[in-house]
Amino acid sequence: MTNDLFLRACRREEVERTPVWMMRQAGRYLPEYRAIREKTDFLTLCKTPELAAEVSLQPVDLIGVDACIIFSDILVVPEAMGMELIVEEGKGGPRFPSPIRSRGEIEALGVPDPNSALRFVMDALRLARKRLDGRVPLIGFAGSPWTLATYMVEGKGSKTFRHLKELVYSNPRDAHFLLEKLARSVAAYLNAQIEAGAQAVQIFDTWGGILPPDEFREFSLRYIQQVLQLLRRNGAPVIVFCKDCSHSLEAIADTGPEVIGLDWTMDIGKARMMVGSSVALQGNLDPTMLYAPPEKIRQGVKSILEKFGKGSGHIFNLGHGILPDIPVEHAKALILAVKEESPKYHR
Numbered sequence: 001m002t003n004d005l006f007l008r009a010c011r012r013e014e015v016e017r018t019p020v021w022m023m024r025q026a027g028r029y030l031p032e033y034r035a036i037r038e039k040t041d042f043l044t045l046c047k048t049p050e051l052a053a054e055v056s057l058q059p060v061d062l063i064g065v066d067a068c069i070i071f072s073d074i075l076v077v078p079e080a081m082g083m084e085l086i087v088e089e090g091k092g093g094p095r096f097p098s099p100i101r102s103r104g105e106i107e108a109l110g111v112p113d114p115n116s117a118l119r120f121v122m123d124a125l126r127l128a129r130k131r132l133d134g135r136v137p138l139i140g141f142a143g144s145p146w147t148l149a150t151y152m153v154e155g156k157g158s159k160t161f162r163h164l165k166e167l168v169y170s171n172p173r174d175a176h177f178l179l180e181k182l183a184r185s186v187a188a189y190l191n192a193q194i195e196a197g198a199q200a201v202q203i204f205d206t207w208g209g210i211l212p213p214d215e216f217r218e219f220s221l222r223y224i225q226q227v228l229q230l231l232r233r234n235g236a237p238v239i240v241f242c243k244d245c246s247h248s249l250e251a252i253a254d255t256g257p258e259v260i261g262l263d264w265t266m267d268i269g270k271a272r273m274m275v276g277s278s279v280a281l282q283g284n285l286d287p288t289m290l291y292a293p294p295e296k297i298r299q300g301v302k303s304i305l306e307k308f309g310k311g312s313g314h315i316f317n318l319g320h321g322i323l324p325d326i327p328v329e330h331a332k333a334l335i336l337a338v339k340e341e342s343p344k345y346h347r
Helices: 005-010 031-037 042-046 049-062 076-080 103-108 119-132 145-154 162-170 172-196 213-230 246-254 268-275 287-291 294-308 328-346
Strands: 138-143 200-205 238-242 259-261 280-282
Touching: 005 200, 031 042, 031 049, 042 049, 049 119, 076 145, 076 172, 103 172, 119 138, 119 172, 138 145, 138 172, 145 162, 145 172, 145 200, 145 213, 162 172, 172 200, 172 213, 200 213, 213 238, 213 246, 238 246, 246 259, 246 268, 268 280, 268 294, 287 294, 287 328, 294 328
Parallel strands: 138 200, 200 238, 238 259, 259 280
Antiparallel strands: none
């Protein structure tokens, strides 16, 4: 492989500099992505392997990132389990018009065979891996069981998560039944991605932080751990990213990932002191700093590199996904700053 910095850093092996990529790096901030989206809707893009592979590679070619993440959406898994998924342009994001509200509806959900129900993702991975031709590693991903459950029960994004919280606090047996089924589905999905060519996988727990610490461990982390126990990694590192969950950093590390992703609210130096001897760390620039001029972005990069300190085990990333209205030149400035500033921290 021409550039394996990302994989080596995931394993906390020696690297010449800190590798860098960005969550949501294949997306709306790129004019080349928007040009493709003008001709097709979002779900069609996800389900057309040639197009999904093309937009996945755009940040590698245009921005110079050290890893490629396959273009898809976490909600294709609930759709494959039997739920109707609707994504309408400019209407508040994806939604499930018939959300899960009963035990019978949970029982009706299937545990899909990813090589048939989600074959388009596997085909996109194979195609992207071929087109990358060893330039950088390819990352697959899935939503965590808890995060998928939030959308499946609420039907769409929420501020209060009233229906899911009601399920958790009033009928925890049904909540666990749903989450266990989701854990098996996510594990099968990630195993298929690794078989199809993903060289690392990331689990996104976007909504773990809406739970208090005890409930986070019971309803979210427990099922992330179940996914990890069911994975056939075949050498592929696993990244676990739980947003707003710094209260449970050590517990997350104990589930067995190679890498923990940090949001921007956690000091990466403190995180390294807590868990850096057992896992690598990914993160964690505030995504809104990319609105600032390039010199300010460089200062932010230097601050995080300095807080992490010398040695390997760091993958530079944002603390969440890149925002759609970030100037492309600012994204390039971030990548360049990491590449130019990080070598001094590996001496």
